[in-house]
Amino acid sequence: MTYPKELEVILARHLASSLAIPMFLINPQADLIYFNTLAERILGQRYDETGVLTYAEWSTLMTFRDKDGNKLVEHNNPFLVSLRTEKLINQQLWLETINQNKQCLTISCIPLLGQTYHFFGVLVIVESQVEAE
């Protein structure tokens, strides 16, 4: 899934690859088009090995739950809500990865809205709170 990226997306990746904070970059089609080294640790996958992941692919690698344990699906998954609404979202949630790793995370989904109001996707910044046993 290679195609020329817009500047806003390129700069978002550069920022993510330069910082010691886990970050995911998602395009408007909900493909996970980049994640940095610290995000690799959360996901348990290496970007160099996975490349771009479609929603169907990354949603099998990560399961989100609210504080009561309810699974967050398409209509309340904050990544997708931010994509749909083009709004900033801050939320605490639980993440289960395919290798049974369970973590409490605080995430900020930042919509990439260009100066001409063209929407390029969402940059997700993650703060890892507690690593579950």
Place this chain on the structure above:
Amino acid sequence: MIALKLWGTRGSLATPGLDTVKYGGNTACVEVRGQDGTLLILDAGTGIRLLSTALDPNLTEIHLLLTHLHMDHIQGLGFFGPLYNPRTHVHIWGPASHIVRLSARLGRYMSPPLFPVRLMELPCKLTIHEIPHTPFTIGEFTIMGEFICHPGPTVGYRITSQSKSIAYIPDHEPALGTTYPLSVDWLSGYKIANNVDLLIHDAQYSPEEYPHHIGWGHSSLHDACHYANAVQAARMLPFHYDPRHNDAFMDNLMYRAQSEVALNFDLIPAYEGHVYHV
């Protein structure tokens, strides 16, 4: 065929003097003419003053495409003759931003105290266009503008006529923030520079100078060469020379690029006043 005349090749600051006469001392301005006579002017650096004197005074319509509004790209605007001709319709194109409209940004320079004449008081018929997301047509040219890596809203242009194409990216730092070059789909400006017949590209620094200017929005000549290789340009004119680089320095830098980078394209020195054909 597309003909280009370089009226200004210098970056940042006009640099007149005996030691810059070969590569040029005026800031960015390029005249582009098509087979049917369609005229485009790229940027309004100090070179545009002399260009004005060479234009047909009966020209009724003219298109000026600005890449961005840094001073070295608009400083000549107030000395662009057609702006003072009531019979001329001048179209100024530039990067869009809904935060501050292009007309308002241009008006910051074209108004007191920086300039005595206000933009909207110019005698010509003036139309200001923000660059659309999709390609647009002027005469025989199809033009695509895309935001590229440089501080503030900045576009590069791909200009196509029949089967010939040029890309104009005078201020550009594709190496910013990454191990360079990246795969091409993550390369700033790739869409406009891919497989172009002639690339006009930022070459402000030497490889030794660039590490001291990371994030300033410019390239070393060597990185510009890597970029031209990556986008598979057929030829490249390095552009936007640093004001500190005199002709002797530039001769040496060109020689070094030829010998230190494996070039898959023709590297051609850009001299002010010269005409190039595509």
